[in-house]
Amino acid sequence: MTLLNISNLSLRIGTFKILKDVSFSVAPGEIVAVTGESGSGKSMTAFSVMGLLPDTAEASGALYLEDQNLLDFSEAQMCGMRGKNIGMVFQEPMTALNPVKTIGDQVMETILIHKAMSPEQARDRARALLDRVGLPEDRFPLGRFPHELSGGQRQRVVIAMAIALRPKLLIADEPTTALDVTTQAQILDLLRDLVREFDMGLMIITHDLAVVADLADRIVVMRHGELVETGTTQELLHNMQHPYTKMLFAASNHQVTLPQAPAPQPLLEVSGAIRDYPLPRDGLFAKPKHFRAVKEVSFTLYRGERLGLVGESGCGKSTLTRAILGLEPLQGGDIRLDGMPITTEQNPEIRRRMQVVFQDPFGSFNPRHRVDRLITEPFHTLTDPPKGMARSDLITETLRAVGLKSDDAQKYIHQFSGGQRQRIAIARALITRPELILFDEAVSALDVSVRAQILDLLAELCEAYGLSYLFISHDLSVVRTITDRCLVMQKGEIVEAAPTEEIFAAPQHPYTRALIAAAPQLPDLNQGAA
Amino acid sequence: MLRYALKRGLSLAISLAVASLVIFFVIEIAPGDPASFMLGINAEPDTVAALRTELGLDQSKLQRYLGWVGGMLSGDFGMSYTYRTPVAEMIADRMWVSLPLAIYALTLSTLIAFPAGIYAAARRGKPGDMAVMGATQLGVAVPNFWFAMILVLIFAINLRWFGAGGFAGWDKGFGAAMKSLTLPAIALALPQAAILARVMRSALLDILGEDFMRTARAKGLTRRQALWRHGLRNAMIPVLTIIGLQFSFLLAGAIIIEQVFFLPGLGRLVFQAISARDLIVVESVVMLLVFAVISVNFLVDLAYALVDPRLRSRT
Numbered sequence: 001m002t003l004l005n006i007s008n009l010s011l012r013i014g015t016f017k018i019l020k021d022v023s024f025s026v027a028p029g030e031i032v033a034v035t036g037e038s039g040s041g042k043s044m045t046a047f048s049v050m051g052l053l054p055d056t057a058e059a060s061g062a063l064y065l066e067d068q069n070l071l072d073f074s075e076a077q078m079c080g081m082r083g084k085n086i087g088m089v090f091q092e093p094m095t096a097l098n099p100v101k102t103i104g105d106q107v108m109e110t111i112l113i114h115k116a117m118s119p120e121q122a123r124d125r126a127r128a129l130l131d132r133v134g135l136p137e138d139r140f141p142l143g144r145f146p147h148e149l150s151g152g153q154r155q156r157v158v159i160a161m162a163i164a165l166r167p168k169l170l171i172a173d174e175p176t177t178a179l180d181v182t183t184q185a186q187i188l189d190l191l192r193d194l195v196r197e198f199d200m201g202l203m204i205i206t207h208d209l210a211v212v213a214d215l216a217d218r219i220v221v222m223r224h225g226e227l228v229e230t231g232t233t234q235e236l237l238h239n240m241q242h243p244y245t246k247m248l249f250a251a252s253n254h255q256v257t258l259p260q261a262p263a264p265q266p267l268l269e270v271s272g273a274i275r276d277y278p279l280p281r282d283g284l285f286a287k288p289k290h291f292r293a294v295k296e297v298s299f300t301l302y303r304g305e306r307l308g309l310v311g312e313s314g315c316g317k318s319t320l321t322r323a324i325l326g327l328e329p330l331q332g333g334d335i336r337l338d339g340m341p342i343t344t345e346q347n348p349e350i351r352r353r354m355q356v357v358f359q360d361p362f363g364s365f366n367p368r369h370r371v372d373r374l375i376t377e378p379f380h381t382l383t384d385p386p387k388g389m390a391r392s393d394l395i396t397e398t399l400r401a402v403g404l405k406s407d408d409a410q411k412y413i414h415q416f417s418g419g420q421r422q423r424i425a426i427a428r429a430l431i432t433r434p435e436l437i438l439f440d441e442a443v444s445a446l447d448v449s450v451r452a453q454i455l456d457l458l459a460e461l462c463e464a465y466g467l468s469y470l471f472i473s474h475d476l477s478v479v480r481t482i483t484d485r486c487l488v489m490q491k492g493e494i495v496e497a498a499p500t501e502e503i504f505a506a507p508q509h510p511y512t513r514a515l516i517a518a519a520p521q522l523p524d525l526n527q528g529a530a
Numbered sequence: 531m532l533r534y535a536l537k538r539g540l541s542l543a544i545s546l547a548v549a550s551l552v553i554f555f556v557i558e559i560a561p562g563d564p565a566s567f568m569l570g571i572n573a574e575p576d577t578v579a580a581l582r583t584e585l586g587l588d589q590s591k592l593q594r595y596l597g598w599v600g601g602m603l604s605g606d607f608g609m610s611y612t613y614r615t616p617v618a619e620m621i622a623d624r625m626w627v628s629l630p631l632a633i634y635a636l637t638l639s640t641l642i643a644f645p646a647g648i649y650a651a652a653r654r655g656k657p658g659d660m661a662v663m664g665a666t667q668l669g670v671a672v673p674n675f676w677f678a679m680i681l682v683l684i685f686a687i688n689l690r691w692f693g694a695g696g697f698a699g700w701d702k703g704f705g706a707a708m709k710s711l712t713l714p715a716i717a718l719a720l721p722q723a724a725i726l727a728r729v730m731r732s733a734l735l736d737i738l739g740e741d742f743m744r745t746a747r748a749k750g751l752t753r754r755q756a757l758w759r760h761g762l763r764n765a766m767i768p769v770l771t772i773i774g775l776q777f778s779f780l781l782a783g784a785i786i787i788e789q790v791f792f793l794p795g796l797g798r799l800v801f802q803a804i805s806a807r808d809l810i811v812v813e814s815v816v817m818l819l820v821f822a823v824i825s826v827n828f829l830v831d832l833a834y835a836l837v838d839p840r841l842r843s844r845t
Binding site for chain 2: 050052075076079080081082083084087088090092095096097098099100101109110113114145147158161162
């Protein structure tokens with residue numbers, strides 16, 4: 001028996017076709033993962049089932065939940081279905097809850113809106129639900145507000161809301177993408193347990209193939225609004241047919257070969273770095289308190305070395321990065337680049353020798369400048385910047401080095417895809433031939449196939465320019481392939497530092513072990529059926 | 531919450547102290563000696579000096595400042611130079627016109643703006659929205675004194691429902707007093723309502739795009755339920771800010787409307803006092819208005835915290 005049966009679902013907005021003849025089904029108690037890169041239509045499939053499409057969208061085909069076609073339902077009927085028979089969990093727990101209402105009220109609302117029980121009963125049920133999702137009463141009373149909870153805890157509240165009336169079908173749209181690996185592992189465990197306990201069908205939308213392989217009973221691979229391949233997890237993993245599926249899995253586990261690093265010669269020296277943030281005073285005249293985000297961190301990055309820095313959100317890695325860039329002052333210790341102290345005072349010499357690539361390839365560019373102006377911005381750090389022909393030659397050379405064409409220099413940033421934008425960001429970092437580049441989550445926002453290309457590009461640039469870089473990331477699998485040595489940071493301290501392969505093969509610190517254990521792993525697909 | 535309130539209260543006190551200093555010294559710098567102004571250009575220097583002594587103008591600036599502030603704290607605002615009556619009484623009389631007028635106008639403006647803004651936001655891009663937006667565009671563009679004259683033409687001269695101006699006085703009964711304030715209140719309220727409705731609409735539209743509105747819909751709320759239960763309260767912060775600003779404006783800025791309708795309000799009092807170099811009246815009224823504005827801001831700050839729990843825990 002199937003619970004949800006999607007057959008020939010097509011969707012268009014105006015003349016733009018979003019989904020083309022998508023068909024698959026979900027059985028009670030089954031976990032079906034819908035995966036694909038951005039623009040594949042996986043989220044729109046979920047919103048079609050919820051009936052939460054934009055007003056201008058037109059859907060055709062059939063969406064059967066048990067024996068009722070949801071596409072025939074009126075908006076009022078769909079309101080009766082949502083929350084009651086179909087629950088949904090969203091990607092962004094930080095914004096998915098109403099900030100001005102208590103978590104208790106928000107969980108109770110699902111129950112009360114469907115008039116399922118009296119307010120007193122609803123309150124008891126909300127309490128029981130929060131207990132069930134791992135938010136016990138002593139620490140998480142119903143009167144808590146969302147801003148008092150962490151991302152993982154908020155996602156638990158969202159899950160409690162979604163399962164409050166024991167829906168037959170639960171839809172989770174990238175439920176763990178915004179969370180740290182250890183939190184992700186806990187949330188996935190919770191979802192898995194709830195599915196078994198309530199015999200729900202779970203349709204999970206995710207781009208993360210490691211999560212898919214770990215969790216799903218069945219996999220649906222989508223691309224450009226079409227279903228590419230589907231099958232049970234074991235079957236699909238070991239006998240994938242479609243070249244796109246193969247490419248997707250290969251790209252997720254992409255390995256690059258870095259050139260040999262030269263003999264150690266210190267380039268960036270961080271010694272005893274301390275970074276404090278002031279906290280609000282307890283009373284009007286109480287002594288101001290501080291939060292120590294970086295606690296006496298010391299490490300050395302050698303010339304030609306590719307160093308990784310991993311840790312979960314809030315561990316202080318971003319703070320440390322900003323201090324290294326000289327954007328924030330230190331409260332103790334010092335940071336030196338090739339012997340020169342780095343301070344918050346503007347120092348063109350240091351800026352020229354150290355550049356940075358950020359996570360958001362769109363937000364870090366001025367949309368009103370052309371690419372040639374964007375990538376030559378670091379020229380203001382030079383005393384004698386190249387002009388005329390020398391300038392345009394350098395632009396062309398740099399754009400080619402990152403795999404773009406010379407006439408891309410005259411385009412604006414919105415004319416490029418996410419991967420191309422990140423190439424432009426790398427070009428901007430590269431153009432002054434810096435000795436050190438900081439990559440701050442530089443590939444985290446990219447699709448796996450694009451990410452694989454950027455990683456290849458970095459390996460090529462290492463070969464061509466002998467790059468030294470500090471690669472800051474929460475993604476262990478990327479750090480593993482793109483760095484020689486790795487630092488693990490927890491609560492403002494570096495708890496482990498060793499050559500990357502040693503860290504992954506034999507982690508010493510308990511935190512490193514927990515981190516590696518929590519990260520979902522793609523099974524080794526070359527070993528045949530396991 | 532209490533700490534938040536105390537902190538805002540402290541900031542209120544500091545603002546008032548700074549404001550009193552600024553007002554006193556700025557007005558002292560303004561040219562024109564009240565004594566010679568009152569006695570005319572042919573006055574004997576001796577007479578002027580005598581009057582200066584009588585008015586306390588020969589004291590040092592600091593003495594006069596402290597005397598002025600100390601007096602205000604005990605409810606004594608001093609004597610008007612020109613009318614020779616206690617300033618406190620003059621202000622109190624006018625306050626009984628200006629304050630009810632401001633509250634009346636603000637109530638009207640809110641009553642018009644909330645439904646209009648919510649209606650437009652719920653029907654974004656549809657004819658209803660466009661009609662409301664067109665009307666508010668007009669409301670923002672039309673000056674309130676012109677609007678006041680049109681109101682007088684229609685309701686006072688043609689229909690004869692209201693008087694064309696003047697204030698009946700509270701001793702003639704609540705109804706009569708309110709009736710004479712109605713046309714001025716409408717003239718003041720409409721442009722404010724137009725601004726407030728636009729703010730309400732755009733604040734709501736911002737909120738409608740938030741993730742938690744989608745969550746609400748996923749729970750089974752209809753669009754309307756989601757808007758009322760989750761949208762409105764979150765949209766209140768910008769709306770409260772504008773309401774606070776508008777109240778301050780209505781209290782002091784009604785001078786043109788007071789002129790059009792011959793209302794004995796604070797705006798007219800300041801205007802007359804400035805023309806007559808009645809510095810003590812000017813200082814006191816301005817100080818009172820500053821006090822009102824800062825107090826309204828204080829109340830708005832407290833209202834923020836009531837609306838948004840995140841502000842309660844922040845200091």
